[in-house]
Amino acid sequence: MTLRGEENLKKALTIAGSDSSGGAGIQADLKAFSAHGVYGMSVITAVTAQNTQGVFAVQDMETAIIDEQMKAIFEDIEVDAVKIGMVSRSETIRAIAGGLTRYKARNIVIDPVMISKSGYHLLRPDAVKALLTCLLPLATVVTPNLPEAAEMTGKSVNSLKDMEKAAAAIFQMGPRYVLLKGGHREGDATDILFDGETCYYLRSPRIAALNTHGTGCTLSAAIAANLARGYIVQEAVSRAKEYITTAIEHALSIGKGVGPTHHFYTLYKKAGMLTDE
Numbered sequence: 001m002t003l004r005g006e007e008n009l010k011k012a013l014t015i016a017g018s019d020s021s022g023g024a025g026i027q028a029d030l031k032a033f034s035a036h037g038v039y040g041m042s043v044i045t046a047v048t049a050q051n052t053q054g055v056f057a058v059q060d061m062e063t064a065i066i067d068e069q070m071k072a073i074f075e076d077i078e079v080d081a082v083k084i085g086m087v088s089r090s091e092t093i094r095a096i097a098g099g100l101t102r103y104k105a106r107n108i109v110i111d112p113v114m115i116s117k118s119g120y121h122l123l124r125p126d127a128v129k130a131l132l133t134c135l136l137p138l139a140t141v142v143t144p145n146l147p148e149a150a151e152m153t154g155k156s157v158n159s160l161k162d163m164e165k166a167a168a169a170i171f172q173m174g175p176r177y178v179l180l181k182g183g184h185r186e187g188d189a190t191d192i193l194f195d196g197e198t199c200y201y202l203r204s205p206r207i208a209a210l211n212t213h214g215t216g217c218t219l220s221a222a223i224a225a226n227l228a229r230g231y232i233v234q235e236a237v238s239r240a241k242e243y244i245t246t247a248i249e250h251a252l253s254i255g256k257g258v259g260p261t262h263h264f265y266t267l268y269k270k271a272g273m274l275t276d277e
């Protein structure tokens with residue numbers, strides 16, 4: 001990776017929840033930004049108590065402090081891309097949408113986080129409508145997984161054909177691109193990128209990995225980092241897909257449950273920092 005001078009430093013913002021175990025949420029996003037050489041900033045929407053075994057408690061942030069965090073960043077610093085993750089409830093969604101519009105945010109990647117792998121509702125069921133109507137139209141790219149796509153479209157999504165249809169239905173909700181992730185399918189981990197005309201297939205073999213905590217967060221943050229660096233959407237997504245595949249391949253056995261992905265494998269390898277080299 002070429003190191004850029006400070007004058008060219010790109011800056012990305014994550015608006016998401018905190019994961020105390022560092023595998024998903026804000027913490028994963030900031031690691032992904034750093035691994036891409038992008039300066040990371042955060043607006044925290046909620047604090048979760050979670051680890052590799054599950055989510056145990058959630059404290060939502062008041063909308064006033066969400067507004068203040070956005071104001072503090074956008075009124076001072078140029079933001080090259082924004083990633084949005086856990087938004088939890090309707091009030092939070094409306095505050096974020098208001099801020100993004102007010103500050104004319106660009107390169108917005110929305111990961112419509114709904115239910116954690118461990119089964120916890122990170123988005124209240126009564127907030128789905130606000131997510132679809134207030135946030136989706138602002139998205140450059142929206143990145144649902146299969147259960148999220150099913151919730152958004154009201155139809156089950158299993159086959160690649162289902163994925164194409166769901167991507168087209170979600171596209172109608174206003175984002176410029178839909179990246180439908182196939183991590184929850186059996187067989188290859190194929191994702192579909194739809195731009196309103198063409199479906200691009202992003203294929204990778206399924207890795208027999210136990211440690212996949214934070215895969216969706218990592219992928220969406222990597223897309224935002226690549227957009228901040230100036231890549232067009234197709235290139236940003238395809239580079240992010242390579243990044244998440246490596247991060248899953250070398251995921252970390254931390255904790256007693258589902259461990260996190262490895263953000264820095266390629267960097268550590270290049271620096272000769274891996275002990276098994």
Ligand SMILES: Nc1ncnc2c1ncn2[C@@H]1O[C@H](COP(=O)(O)OP(=O)(O)O)[C@@H](O)[C@H]1O
Nearest residue numbers: 145181182183184189205206207215216219244
């Ligand atoms: N076992 C796996 N092997 C390879 N890629 C995977 C695997 N699991 C998930 N992925 C990829 O990780 C990314 C995140 O997908 P997914 O797990 O579906 O998201 P989420 O974390 O939101 O549920 C996608 O690019 C998906 O294809």
Ligand SMILES: Cc1ncc(COP(=O)(O)OP(=O)(O)O)c(N)n1
Nearest residue numbers: 017024025116117213214215216217
């Ligand atoms: C704070 C927080 N945000 C998002 C998630 C969900 O992350 P995801 O990448 O979908 O990973 P899993 O929960 O599926 O492991 C989260 N857990 N916490």
